[in-house]
Amino acid sequence: MTALLQIERLTAGYRPDMPILHAVSASLSAGEIATIIGPNGAGKSTLIKAVSGLVTVTAGRVLLEGQDITATPPHRLAPAGVAYVPQTGNVFTTLSIAENLSMGAATLPRRQARARIEAVCADHPMLAERLGEKAAVLSGGQRQILAIARALVTQPRLILLDEPTAGLAPRAAAELFAVVRGLVTAGAGVLMVEQNAKAALRISDRGYVLAEGRNRAEGPAAALLDDPEIGAIFLGQRRAHGASATPDTAAETGR
Amino acid sequence: MILQHIADGILTGAIVSLGAIGLSFSMKILRFANFSHSELLTWGAYFALVLYILHRLVGEPLGGALGPFSFGLPIVGAAALSIVATAALAIALHRLVFARLERRAGAMTMVFASFGVALLLRNLVLLIFGPDPIYYNTALQFAIRLPGGVRVLPDQIFVLGVTIAVVIGLHLFLTRSRAGIAMRAVAENPDLAAVSGTDTGRVILWVWVIGAGGAALAGLFYGMTVQLRPELGFGLILPLFAAAILGGVGSLYGAVLGGLIVGLAENLAVMVIPTGYKPAIPFLLILAILYLRPQGIFGSTGERT
């Protein structure tokens, strides 16, 4: 069976002469959540941006259900079933909530767009009540909900989330993770970057550990959570700042 | 006396507003200060002139003047075609110069290029039409007396009316149409708009078309109420920039309000300073606004860089 998303030895960066990712691979099946964790500057967000066409890929491939989407311009990915929710600037603050949702529906025929927006609003009454208000007035958690709702208007097969809980209070973060879990029950796949690694792995099926732009470890989320080395280095457990373990030793444990 | 200056200021302001709307959008969405935008006013005015002359060559003029105005249906048709021609010119400039530079260079290279393009456009008009002022029409018009001893020409009222209609039309476009909403979205965050499925390249073409359309109308109205000269647009560079920056780049109503302020300031200032210094007024307005409120009256500081 073909994977929903297959990332093969991807080398990418903001400038062609300065790659941030070095031959990174990962894969994701439909109905699965995969979380990418790793220290700051590991290239986690860059990986997601490379999949969504926002950074230059110099080597490697990205396959969506077996189809090569590597050099596809970002605006063609939405109709292909890929939705991306960035970490910052995830909503159009100068647009109303209704307009934000209609931006998500830009590639759909008008009638279908209206129906999809209504369906998304039915799932999120908070949005339905405030359609006319500017997105600027929303709180961080509400903006994240709006951003995900906008992405869901097109009923994407693949949803890319860049640190969805960044800056959220613990309760809002927990609510958001519940929303993310709900996404996959409908059959979509979610690839997510999270600082909040432990909580993210708990709702995930797979995990990938990146460091310095390279694959360091991967495996079922539960296995990564239980792995003492990973725990020490990347999940902020006991030896979080321990001198004895380095990211390199962690690499052996995952594979 | 002061009322007359205010009336004249509002008229100048309407023309500046029409020209500044496009400049303001392009500063926000194309992200560079386009010094060649004002030349689109000149080209719009001369396109209309050429079409008007062509029409008269073809045969009997189509009807006489409309009501109290100095012009008839032909100039209305020439205006419509001039908008199309100016938009085509703008898209050609985008394709030939600005889009090619944008891919590999930064905003300032685009500004240099706009210097060069401005020089080219202005002097091509000078080359073809010569330096002397031209009028669409020399028919006499009777001024209308308004209360307070203010005199305005019917053409001036027409200009004001069309400007208001254009602003209302643009407002509806920006808030109701998909293309308009996409334009506002790209103005705020082009990456997010792209990943949401919006083709930003198409939006940029819209910006050029709207900017060129407004510029063509502004140039035509300047030609109707003042005169046509090859330096028509060049003389409006600072007023247009002042209006766009005053209002806050990217804001429709900002550009309109900015244009009115510039028009009023220019016309009221001549009551206290010698007329020769009038062209410096927009510049002083630019300096003042950049000091007091750099984002302009309606501008937001923006969450993005």
Added chain:
Amino acid sequence: MIGLLSYLVFFLILALVFGIAVLGLNLQWGFTGLFNAGVAGFMAIGGYTHAILTGPAREPVLGGFELPFAVGLLGAMATSGIGALLVGLATLRLRHEYLAVATFGIAVSIQLTFLNWAWLSGGVLGLIGLPNPAKTYLEGSLAQNLAYLAAVVLIAGAAYWAMQRLVGGPWGRTLRAIREDELAAASLGKNPVRIRLEAFVLGSMLMGLSGALYVGFIGYVGPLDYLPIVTFQIWTMLILGGSGNNKGAFLGAVVVWAIWTGSGFVISRLVPPELQAQSGAIQAVLIGLILVVTLLIRPRGLIGERLEVSRHARS
């Protein structure tokens, strides 16, 4: 033969005089990243200062100081420097494109002032009959122009040498550091605002010097010599020569001035005199074309530094 030689001398004087202004612009844009769209204004300040300081008395216009030529040059540098200091304090904290609009406006305002303030500038007629020391002491126009050329070569050479020393030294390194990464430079204790202001003032002083040498040579100063087209010419010289390279500044000045005068010569032979305005338009179209085509096919210019025209622009 003599005719060709005297023309060459005449040509070189003006090309080098413009080259000094390009050198100043190169310091501002090429090395510091300051977009000065008001070059003509600073050249005008220098030109008028020189004319007022060295010119003969002429009621009711300010003047009659009849100071030595060199004092005129130094005065021109001083006033354009003071002008740049005031302008810089008011505008240098603006973003690039706003700085371009503001300096463009300043040049327009300066030109308007000289056009309208007749007591200072002689108004639209300008100031005429300015002394040229080469003409006072030498006979024959070729000898006079050769002497003036020698002086210009000396001054341009000194300016070039000084600029090379400056940008190669610690001050120049600081400039580059600020241009590449302002925050990092500031964290090293450099004051970016101050250094930028210094570069802006110094560059504008060279523009003032250029304006003064121009006026001293042609013996006349008038407001129509400082229209914005001058700014575009100087910019085209810099872009074509190669921004960030002091040799490129002079190379660009010579090449662009050769194209300008050469095309003017050809057009004057082909176009009847009553179409004079149109022939000027052809020259300006050429300048515009050179600028656009250079940016499209050779953005580094003939001998530019690196791809700096674009790199430090705001993205």
